[in-house]
Amino acid sequence: MKVERAAVVGAGTMGAGIAQVLSAAGIEVLLKDVNQEFVDRGLANVKRMYDSRVKKGTLSQAEAEGLLAKVKGTTEYKEFADVDLVIEAALETIEVKKQIFSELDKICPPQAILASNTSALSISEIGACTKRPEKVLGLHFFNPAQFMKLVEVIPGVKTSKQTVDMALELCRQWQKVPVRVEECPGFLVNRLLFPYLNEAMYLLAEGQVTAEEVDRAAVEFGLPMGPFTLFDMTGIDVCAHVTEFLYKEYGPRFEPAPLLKLMIDKKFYGQKSGLGFFVHQKGAVPNKDAAKELNPELGKLLEEARKLKPNAKSIKKFDVYRLMMPMFNEAIYALQENVALAADIDVAMKFGCGLNRGLLSLAEEKGLAWCLAELESQQTSHAERFRPAWLLRKLVRAGLHDFKALTREEMALTR
Ligand SMILES: NC(=O)c1ccc[n+]([C@@H]2O[C@H](COP(=O)([O-])OP(=O)(O)OC[C@H]3O[C@@H](n4cnc5c(N)ncnc54)[C@H](O)[C@@H]3O)[C@@H](O)[C@H]2O)c1
Incomplete structure (x- = not known):
């Protein structure tokens, strides 16, 4: 599977890091938060991550600018109509996650994969509030997401094998080390x-x-x-x-x-x-x-x-x-x-x-x-x-x- 456009919901600590990881892999990223101030703070953090790579000499200024330009901020879901993948990294409460996933389910294309970066909540429960639980899974990045290699790939009860295999492959494309983990507390x-x-x-x-x-x-x-x-x-x-x-x-x-x-x-x-x-x-x-x-x-x-x-x-x-x-x-x-x-x-x-x-x-x-x-x-x-x-x-x-x-x-x- 090729992901060309993705969205990250929540532009906080994890969302900004994940946006950096995806953009560095050449993906166009929409970074969404509840208001413009939070979106801008997230974008500034992504820029800081690229600046530090330039400082360290692992990217040229021009390369960093090109990759940073792939990340666009938004406060609305309407731009999600053509994304291939969404990674949600908003607040850690089941009510917020359920509300976000039912919105995503309505607006995203039917083939899009919907992932949550939850640290502990039930992927099966999140999937159950969509009409595509087979395309919902956990992608648990570790903090700081731009540095930590591990991603736990967590299927819910209804997640298809195809979705899990795609997610494992995508993580490898992003230079991460994915590990399949069955849903359990922690x-x-x-x-x-x-x-x-x-x-x-x-x-x-x-x-x-x-x-x-x-x-x-x-x-x-x-x-x-x-x-x-x-x-x-x-x-x-x-x-x-x-x-x-x-x-x-x-x-x-x-x-x-x-x-x-x-x-x-x-x-x-x-x-x-x-x-x-x-x-x-x-x-x-x-x-x-x-x-x-x-x-x-x-x-x-x-x-x-x-x-x-x-x-x-x-x-x-x-x-x-x-x-x-x-x-x-x-x-x-x-x-x-x-x-x-x-x-x-x-x-x-x-x-x-x-x-x-x-x-x-x-x-x-x-x-x-x-x-x-x-x-x-x-x-x-x-x-x-x-x-x-x-x-x-x-x-x-x-x-x-x-x-x-x-x-x-x-x-x-x-x-
Ligand atoms: N911080 C960590 O070490 C860590 C590690 C792994 C996983 N996680 C998980 O990642 C998620 C995010 O954690 P974080 O530390 O980045 O939190 P954070 O508080 O830094 O950021 C969360 C962001 O989500 C935004 N948000 C809230 N509701 C939203 C909505 N409906 N739509 C869009 N944006 C919304 C908030 O405004 C905030 O900017 C949580 O589920 C957390 O459990 C965190």
């Missing part, structure tokens, strides 16, 4: 990342390690930054919202650490509020390498958190697997639910989180039996958060040691 990357982030808070409250030590261990393991730096950069309020949502959907495995609520009550949101796990200069550009001075009030909150979970104490000396095992275990849960293929899980964690080694290759290094024993031993101290996925038990019982040992046919059984 999709793939956030579903795997949040048990790790949540565990980091539980661990910190136990008092045997500092936030800096944990961050250092995560970086040494192969992540671009530690969990507490990531919390502060993402916004602890945003993380709390996602954690609550995943807890509601999946239950005890995702029970939020008490420290999270204590931080929210104090409005310690991270870089945006000036205080998170670390002290920040309010309004400064997020920087993972900024000097790390601990929030002086953190010690008091950790004491309070300990009182809320008095029996929570690790039986082991800290090592980074305490954090990695919940992520690994969730990957096996996702695998047993056929949410993604094993190879795609490693690709997604590499390009969506920057993990510089395959998450499932942990099993190759340590062995599946070791992973199961580690989860079981942590389960004795931390209960449901470490309950091993039954697929892991099944593979261990089958005498398998790693995922590479599974044949293509055996892998197909887990799809």
Whole structure:
């Protein structure tokens, strides 16, 4: 499929980045928002992205101007009558998305694909408010969309295979790395990342390690930054919202650490509020390498958190697997639910989180039996958060040691 004209609905952080990605691939883009001020702000951001490429020397001034000219702003849907594709990146509420998709369905050509960049809402529910659910899917870009390679391609219940295949091919044309993910809460990357982030808070409250030590261990393991730096950069309020949502959907495995609520009550949101796990200069550009001075009030909150979970104490000396095992275990849960293929899980964690080694290759290094024993031993101290996925038990019982040992046919059984 060739997309010549596309539209992006919502000219905010994600919409501007997506408009840049599409225009850089030679596509004419309409960038829509609710008023001219927001459209202009989005267009200015796209221009800034091109300017920075010129500065870096990856594009000439003339090339950048030519590509930027492909992006046109609008506040109306009437210009959408000849687009091949729409990517919606507006507000994250189901009412707004449903209203946008029913409008799009009326005005866009019948063959046009309608995609949502939603982080968590149901693609099936969005598709159901159109007369073309077979052409509706999720295209989940990561922030900043102009740099992050991963796109989760998420079909809803009614999305056709043809639409999914087209979307995978289009993402490749845009120099992205697409991974097919079946619809589930958190999709793939956030579903795997949040048990790790949540565990980091539980661990910190136990008092045997500092936030800096944990961050250092995560970086040494192969992540671009530690969990507490990531919390502060993402916004602890945003993380709390996602954690609550995943807890509601999946239950005890995702029970939020008490420290999270204590931080929210104090409005310690991270870089945006000036205080998170670390002290920040309010309004400064997020920087993972900024000097790390601990929030002086953190010690008091950790004491309070300990009182809320008095029996929570690790039986082991800290090592980074305490954090990695919940992520690994969730990957096996996702695998047993056929949410993604094993190879795609490693690709997604590499390009969506920057993990510089395959998450499932942990099993190759340590062995599946070791992973199961580690989860079981942590389960004795931390209960449901470490309950091993039954697929892991099944593979261990089958005498398998790693995922590479599974044949293509055996892998197909887990799809
Ligand atoms: N920011 C992230 O890190 C991130 C990452 C992945 C996915 N997402 C998802 O992408 C979407 C957009 O997020 P964002 O961070 O860019 O938000 P944002 O607040 O920066 O931008 C949203 C824009 O949508 C506009 N908008 C609202 N209703 C609209 C409508 N009816 N028609 C057209 N425009 C409308 C708003 O005016 C605003 O400019 C959300 O669904 C979000 O969950 C965000």
